[in-house]
Amino acid sequence: MRVAELSNRSGVPVPTIKYYLREGLLPAGERTSPNQARYSEEHLHRLRLVRALVEVGGLSISAARDVLGALDDPDKSLYKAMGTVEKAVVALDGEPSSDEVAHEWVREFVTRHGWELEEDSGVYATLVNVLTTARQVGQDTFVDVLDDYARACVDISERDLDWVMTAPSQDAALEMVAVGTVLGDAALAAVRRLARRHAAQRRTAPPPPCP
């Protein structure tokens, strides 16, 4: 198909498609003349994937390029792709604070759940900084909430992986990891707001009127 049809079917404007082509997010079409190229169903699929990552997931062009690179990697594996996607998706980074109590809490938390976590990772720094900040504003007990997050996240993760395992091929599974992480973050934030609002409403609702 021509670029105009690619645009029609994907809903992505032609200038944006050209931009993605220039940025290497979309492979070049097959040249049919100096000014024209032909695109396949695969291009359409890849373009929709780019849209999911960039427009719905809010990824930067370079982060999206990293994620797509993981899908195209000849040595790809589920675990490796997951690492790349996570690095690209979450802005969990920065230097951990020097609050030793927070460091100790994070180490205990990780051990308590039987996990492993490198202390030079963004996830480690994020947890240390969250707990440091909670302590500074006098909310030391926030650390207890983490254990409940952990239990909920184990459930979510198992379910996410069960879903990925339904993929018909490894390529499809890797795409599910990429899309699932990006869309999953947005969906989880939305669902959490919804659940919390409902719970708060229920707790603070006035008693029903007397009959």
Place this chain on the structure above:
Amino acid sequence: MRVAELSNRSGVPVPTIKYYLREGLLPAGERTSPNQARYSEEHLHRLRLVRALVEVGGLSISAARDVLGALDDPDKSLYKAMGTVEKAVVALDGEPSSDEVAHEWVREFVTRHGWELEEDSGVYATLVNVLTTARQVGQDTFVDVLDDYARACVDISERDLDWVMTAPSQDAALEMVAVGTVLGDAALAAVRRLARRHAAQRRTAPPPPCP
């Protein structure tokens, strides 16, 4: 205390403190001379709160101002503050797509869990757009994952509220809502990565060597 001591005790540089003062995130100190002001323990506490929202939570100055406004509102309530905080914190917005299947899925999802959701809200638009995108990249089954997210989010929300209820006063409870939402988002993202990585590692680990 002078601004220098406020800076020392909070770890926030003096120029940043002056910026927060100009932006109205921090109330002015008590003038002691044309060039000097005195700050109280309350200023220090408020400054730490600003830091939590802006530096750890990644809120914009205007979003942080909205959240602090909710804490200072004379008509404040837990439920109202929660709404303001959520609006400021999550970038869940945009127009929902015109994909009728996705709209129907979201309506069914919300009803199935006994929730309520205005169709002109950012949460609704986010869910519709996530499902539209999933459909476009051929991952229609992603909708099933949402039910598991819902169950996990109900647990998390109840626990979050239990934690807020431990507050010694309503003012403290509102601060816990603000800090808990902002830090909670960061913490939940980090914990989820950790749990998922562990689950993936376990599933793809080679079998243990023969004895």
